[in-house]
Structures are given as structure tokens and as C-alpha cells.
Amino acid sequence: MIRSIHILLLAIALALAGCASRPPAETHDACLLLEDNRSWWRALQRTESRWGITPGVQLAILKRESSFNARARPARQRLLGIIPGARPSTAYGYAQALDTTWEWYQRDTGNRRARRNDFADAVDFVGWYARKSRELSNIALDDPYNLYLAYHEGHGGYNRASYRGKDWLLRAAREVERDARQYDQQLAGCRRLQRRFRFF
Secondary structure: HHHHHHHHHHHHHHHHHHHHOOOOOOOOOOOHHHOOHHHHHHHHHHHHHHHHOHOOOHHHHHHHHHOOOOOOOOOOEEEEEOOEEOOOOOOEEOOOOOOOHHHHHHHHHOOOOOOOOOOHHHHHHHHHHHHHHHHOOOOOEEEEEEEHHHHHHHHHHHHHOOOOOHHHHHHHHHHHHHHHHHHHHHHHHHOOOOHHHHOO
């Protein structure tokens, strides 16, 4: 009897582990990425409709921030090179949103139940932040390069041009811009073929 219970508990644990969200293996082709994560497409469309930011830009920012890892966090600092210390920030989830920025999003949208490890909430956050970037920093919603700089530096930092001299950040913004354009081109092809593939 006890052995049967142990086997049952082990089976449940394995099943739950199998359901855990894992980062996708394919991140360069938006069509394959969404074929493996079908509910994501609806979330991307809702965000585009609500905030005016294309699915390609949403995906490019998440790719850069977390590589689509729902539970991503900054690596811990190491004391004496071996002892795990504090994390450098409170960034968490798909969008790597900080605690304070996420709380601002929840208050501003009324979405108090939003979770950073939920894809739909994360892309809605990215769309909301892009709209704030247009309002507070006068950045066009189809300008992924500057949208990412504001996303990383905050609106105050962006408006002070705090990104100047940060070559690594400027390279990252160029990568986001390239990925966003590529994703949107790929998705345009997927839309034309959606009846054939039936995953949209």
C-alpha cells in the first residue's frame, strides 16, 4: 500500500514537471515558435490590438530579455567567487520586469492578478510599456530600436540619453530591431498560410 502511494506521488511529480514551462528550442523562426506554443499567438494579437505594438516587436523584446524563459532571473552575484549572494535586480519572468515597474503596470491597467511568468501578461506588459514610451519619450510604436533602449533604461534614463557610451546596450537594441523586423516578416508569411497550417 505504502509503495503504491509512493509510486503514485512520483507519477504526479513527474507529470507536473512535464507540464512546467520550458524555454522553446526554436527562437529564430516565429512560425515554428508559435506552432509549438499555440496560445501565444492569441496573446500577441490581443496585445497588438490593445496597445498598437506588432507581434514581432513583442517577441524580439522577450527573446532579448529572457530567451522566452518564464522564470528567468538575473544571475546571483558571487561572494569570494563561490558563495551565492544577492541578485543585482528584481527582474523576473518573460519580460524581466522589475517589481516596481510591474506594480505600476498592475495599478495602471487594473490587472492586479497579472503574473510575470504568464506569457499573455508579459506581452501585455511589453505593449503597455511601449505605449508609455510613446507618451513619455515620444517614441514611435514601430521603432523597436528606441523602444528597447527606453525599456532597458527607463523613460527618465532614455530622456537623459543614459544609453550613450553603452556600446553593449546599443548592440542589443540593434539586435532587437533586427529580430523584430525578421519576426514580423515571418509572421506575415504565416498569416498567408494559416489555413494550411491551422495553428493560428
